[in-house]
Amino acid sequence: MSDATIGFIGLGNMGGRMARCLVDAGTPVLGFDPNVEAVRAAGAGVAPSIAEVTQRCDIVLMSLPDSNVVEKVVEGDDGVLAYAWDGQIVVDLSTASVSSTRRLAMRMAEKGTDYVDAGISGGAAAAEKGALTLMVGGDKTALKRLEPVFAPIASKVVLMGGSGAGHTTKLLNNFLNAVSLAATAEVMVAGKKADLDLHQLLDVLNASSGVNFATLNRFPKIVDGDYLEGGLTSQLMTKDVVLYADLLHELGVTSLNTAGPMASFGLASALGYGEMISNRVVDAIGDVSGGVRLHQS
Template identity: 75%
Template sequence: MSDQRIGFIGLGNMGGRMARCLLDAGIEVVGYDADDKAAQRIGVTPAPSIAEVVGAADIVLMSLPDSHIVEKVVEGSDGVLDAGRSGQIVVDLSTASASSTKRLAARLAEKDMAYVDAGVSGGAAAAERGALTLMVGGDPAAIERLGWVWEPIAKSVVVMGDSGAGHTTKLLNNFLNAVSLAATSEVMVAGKKAGLDLHKLLEVLNSSSGVNFATLNRFPKIVDGDYLEGGLTSKLMTKDVVLYGDLVHELGVSSMNISGPMASFGLATALGYGDVISNRVVDAIGDIAGGIRLYES
């Protein structure tokens, strides 16, 4: 078995792009996705089942929508746990529940397998360029073995601690992302309705205390009609905020700020924007403000 072969389960929006970066680096990738055409589109070697992927490589990456699906893939019949063997490393690149991650790690450890959680940040654009930020948790020896895997897909890898630490960090980051995107969308709609020049408004925000990732990186494009399609959807953003709420509840931390993004991305889904990029939340807020659009062609 080649040391430069990776198994990849989940070849969707993010997983497919990461798999492509690994291929471009000369690494053989054997992949499986619920969409049986995904592997062919990306160019990876297709596998007919999860078990076949696990049997083909010592390192298996997963990029899946949520913990419920991760658990089915890992613990289901002919899943990762059934097909796995001693010494394998399974890397979960999903946005997932830290408590679920810790439980799965313990189960795999009983079979002498390592389970590493690696939250990713940067969106589809960074995944395309191999420039993601990874926040990683798990066994230090297993993480050390993954350096050659990280290199083609990430510009920054931060080891956060033991199992679950990577996914915990990811949820904290995604919550701040949701807050800033939802709040900035509301501000930009208000600015438009007030008759302000939106480019000038962003110039002020980006040199003032209101600056955030959305004002710096999203809205300079959105106000010119480019929504940066292809990234996290409003439905997935809502899922991440719910996971954050579960996390802080488990930690005994009150969240007074969760209602804003829950309402905003819930509104986006209710108005038909749930399956497109979460940046479209600005259009949902614009809809209920009288049909406001930041960009008018």
Template identity: 70%
Template sequence: MGGRMTRRLVDAGISVLGFDAAPGRAEAAGAAPASDIAQVMAHADVVMLSLPDSRVVEAVVEGDQGVLAGVRAGQTVIDLSTAATSSTQRLAQRFRKAGAFYIDAGISGGAAAAEKGRLTLMMGGEHDAIEAIRWALAPIATKALRMGDSGAGHTTKLLNNFLNAIALSATAEVMVAGKKAGLDLGQLLEILNSSSGVNFATQNRFPSIVRGDYLEGGLSSRLMTKDVVLYVDLLHSLGVSSLNASGPMASFGLATALGYGELISNRVVDAIGDVSGHVRLHTPPPGEAT
């Protein structure tokens, strides 16, 4: 996702200095390669982070040669990761003490929206700081809303991701059942999408999956599980009962246990199919890889 967003920024004529732990990734996305985080912090007025979880964010931000070590007064750091609200709020306080701004900006839309610059951003942080960097968000997002103070963006992202996890895992189960029942899956989706069962997965994921296109490049099952855990932790901190987390937790946990953990979370349908009699929604022609 970071590479896709970088490409959008570069194509919009914005100079980007990029650093990634994997050599060559910054260049592949069109950015000028930085030798380390310190070089990025020394030259960039707006710094964007796209990282897998709070553990990595904290390591990158608070490490000896990390973002905070090189932050300058007036600099803005935008965290586009999916992270724990409590961690985000703690880091924001540290940046505030350094005279800098830390904006949490959860993203939604997936790989396809990232490539087209049509992401949705849900942001937390100071109003004026967010307004000042909207020029940097315009190439990557068509909707960017401030949800409140620090942490509000990542809180909103966790709520959204939980509904995404519910819809994807439940629809995967339904589609496997439809396949085993001998239903025409195209017609099943047509019915679902004009009935009360309609959701993002029925509309945007499974029309491709039933043709054998898993829409590779999005959130993995392992990261989806991580997001559900963060959601449960968030609800616990809010004093809200989490009665519906067991379904997606079991589904994406199963996918990870069966070897799909690093693949796109859409592969959860294959994990459910594996334990339901080795069912696949798409039957490839002879010679085509599954």
């Protein structure tokens, strides 16, 4: 049995914001998260179990930390797969292993369930405004049914191909994000030690060939002490770079550029910034460069 309620499993940093956008748009949401208060904060109804969400909702969204958690939620005892049914759609909004995603999609298909991978981009700020970009892998007919569900949470939705195409695109995007953030952090620490005015440095970079998302959107805030808290952590960024490297190995593509971001975000985790927003990588680089901070405390 299903009702018109959208199911949502995993109402953490991003999931909670997306669920809130759905609720604010007038869509009833039934949520499950180990942190019950996170479900309530999003305005969703509280489900006692994953099974309850799966049994009641013909569309179930999941926003989870990694493939290990996704697999436990889907394939574990009383998980989504045990209660999935013909005609249901399950959407994985996580950043996950492409091979794992395709395997789960095949298992879901055996029950007549569409398993759609939908990588998200835009960070916490876009999630709060319902302005995410969704890169989707799966069936075109399923995506058509998902349009009214995605409308309150995303300003751009692109079907990239079949199963796994959404998560493939997300890993490619996140790798470029990791490279630009880590490299720009290093440059800004160097600029600080060279006694450059950091606002002027950013102004020049943003009018020159070194411009990137970090110079445009992150560091104009960071140099004034605003780290834009609430986004992807350094530990999760490291996880995404590892998934990217695994993907390239599977594709037979030589990866010559993973070492930089791997070292940078690994350093951040080793120095105690792992659970903080990945923008704190600039402090980690500053720590090993003589205790540099871009801003005055």
